[in-house]
Amino acid sequence: MSTPVVTPLVEARGIVKRYGPTVALREGQLTVLPGESHALVGRNGAGKSTLVNVLTGLQAADEGTIRFDGEPAPPLADRDAWRRKVACVYQKPTVVPELSVAENLLINRQPTGRGGLISWRRLKAEAAEVLATWDVHVDPDARTADLKVEDRQMVEIARALSFGARFIILDEPTAQLDNREIERLFTRMRALQESGVTFLFISHHLQEVYEVCQTVTVLRDARWITTAPVADLSRAALVEAMAGEIVAERAASARDAVADDAPVALEARGLTSESYDGIDLSVRHGEVVGLAGSSGSGKIELAETFAGLRTPTGGTARLDGRPLPFGDVQAALGAGVGCVPRDRHEQGLVAGMTVGDNATMSVLGRLGRYGFIGTRRKRVFAADLIRRLDIHAEGPDQPVSDLSGGNAQKVVMARALASDPRLLVLINPTAGVDVKSKESLLARMDSAREDGTAVLVVSDELDDLRRCDRVLVLFHGRIVAEHPAGWHDHELIASIEGVDHG
Template identity: 65%
Template sequence: MAAHGDAPAAATGAGPARSGRPVAEAAHITKRYGETVALDDAGITIMPGETHALVGRNGAGKSTLVSILTGLQAPDRGEVRFGGEPAPRLADRDAWRARVACVYQKSTIIPELTVAENLYLHRHDLNRARLINWGRLRRKAAELLETWSVDVDVRSPAADLSVEQRQFVEIARALSFGARFIILDEPTAQLDGAAINRLFDRIRSLQEQGVTFLFISHHLQEIYEICDTVTVFRDARHILTRPVAELPRADLVAAMAGEATGLQEPSGRKPPAAEAPVVLDVRGLTSGDTYRDVAFQVRSGEIVGLAGAGGSGKTEVAETVVGLRAADAGTVEVAGRRPKPGSVPAALAAGAGFVPRDRHHQGFVPMMSIADNATMTIQDRLGSAGFISNRRRDELAEEMIGNLAIKTPGPELPVMGLSGGNQQKVVMARALANDPKLLVLITPTAGVDVKSKEFLLGKVEEVAEQGTGVVIASDELDDLRLCDRLLVMFQGRIVAEIPAGWHDHEVVAAMEGVNLNA
């Protein structure tokens, strides 16, 4: 296994031969955000003409490395070089665009503009009257797309383009600046099988024309189909770089998974009896290409994990259960009731509690007090005739503060004044305030410290022991360890059910769509 920061060996895959100086290299990169270490003496070396995969689980440091490779931020320590030369100053954006471009999962194409306008935004040709020469602009845009074999009408509004077409236009725009090194960030996340094949054909064609790619994906089978070399990051560090053809899938999964994080093991809570009542019954749930024909049950006192990588559909299924989304087909039954699809109040009234994935935008109102946030779902218990008793509200809030061990001088403190861990405890308090029969949590420990993480997961076990059914949708193994069973989703479908007692590598492989026995 290579030490972190080592240069990769030359690829031996089907792509063109690699020679000469690296197109891009990052050496001994360290980046911190306060106490959080995003990259720790990490590095990568990308050779000309290859498609180089960068893989790692959430929090591995991939996004931070991309932001440094594209000049969006500077490392605290370390060096970035292109073609053997030091990277430009951060302020020299044109110099960066001439060296590297990133096509992000979320498109940067402006839908209100035409394709031509997007291709040459802020680079318009002007006539003698200093007005935009639209004819010349469209001709240049058409020539650019023809050069790179992109079959799109330059007069079309960008809003009319498919996801696949927007990606090709973004690649052509990047190439128009002179860049021959393109970073593709989860490029297949929103594509169907046929579009993925066309994208891969385009990548191979551009490779033959001297374009180099850094390919970031959660779908490991794609790495073996399109990439020549793979680099693995884990816990902010470089773990290995190998030619794809020389790295068995089991070894790749092992490099990504690493060892257990050392959190306390679950307390040994027994799973519910087979005859325990069903508190969640999901049947035939389908929503476009996001998830298809999803079906499962959760019993009283059972903790079920929805595991999966980005784009698997796990988050969207959980959000559908609690009414944040409405499915195109299928049914959701909570504690014997079928809440109105797409209605959070209906889901809560049926007996659901919910901890969303983004506490800052979905979990609380920052300027409101702990008391107001925690009791938001139980207004009917705070008074009568439409009036709220502040005394009753604060009494209930004090009870929740004690139950969740929220560190605060009092219930009147705005939630924005709390630490991340205590903010998440407020969100959990609100989810538990209506004594739910079903508790749905999405990445419930994201962005909290280890002690808060252990406390929150312990509280989930405690709630389950009292008879509440629990669904945890997450790709964090620590969140999933206390589950009685895992339902692993991949590309919108449940592909595996794994009982408690699993090994990290087994779950990571299933989440990444890899069959270790293949």
């Protein structure tokens, strides 16, 4: 007997998406069968978010086709038709926090009574019916902001299902959940699958793929790489598909190792917050330590704590033996911390000011006395920073808003180095810059190390982490692995994706 041909619930073929000169997706494809949980995996920048935007009708593909249950996708403008096909539950809530669960479930389609006014009794009854249909145990009257993350996610899933969608995309759904909550989510997913719901499951934690999914699709470098039954793909093979060809060359280790007797600059003990738990780490003078992990690992929040941007709920940190101030950027700067923050536009630069003003903002006290700043000294100091960092600008007086992304990031780096910090915290220092600027920024990191500065670098870019003396990997807020210089790509990726630990 021949096996009956099953029409895919969702089929994407030959998807290409460009943003100006950048090709975000060049060969996207996906085939999801009815009733399965299908994993979509790939490293940051692999094209997952772009494919999701196309699958949910938020953006049109430049080339390629999308079909639902064998039928062409609706026109982009027909949002109601898209809602009946597909919904995405993102890490960030799409519900209105101040409204009740019932109001969120039936937003823009509230039942009305006489005179066109909302019938609150019917609203609550219909919401309760939706929740009961999908076995979601949440009070319809509850304020959505008061819900736990897992319950909020289930409300979003129930809302999507109430429109008629049977294809639900879960984008990093476990990033903010603890182990018990994750297990409860998976139990609910399995029950919904039995009711005819199909999931696309996006996660950086590969062991979850093996727990809850039947099929996996891998994207890499904006291309489709493979689709296979999860049971047929070993974890090593999955990591290899995500990492690309396993190259034999190891990370550059030509420079001298940090001396064992080099004094400790930064020492943290038991640091704890909502994002990380029980962190112990140290960084010596003249050492570069990397922090790696997926988007929900807590790595950025940890680095921001050392830079004075956050306050932990427990634990201590000392810089050269003195307590490090938390939650106060100016105090951290005074204690000897320089920082390149994660978002140069929001946190790093003052757009209305010049290159010189931005570069010297952290050292104004040194450039004048009694509150008067010597204009000439400031210009000379700024010009020296521009030269040292190879910033392509007309001079210190050029508005920083006129600079390219790479040169703007160099200004942020210049300001971090201007104060001669003892600890330099770099958060995604090369994100969104061109190759030449990236090399220039990393060279500054190297020279800071040679000057005896302790450097802590957080990055999703393997090339940034290759310059580190060692890399610490965070997973669900805890340090789970340490890789000395010379790691293979697939070793580090396996740690980041949670393959080689419980």
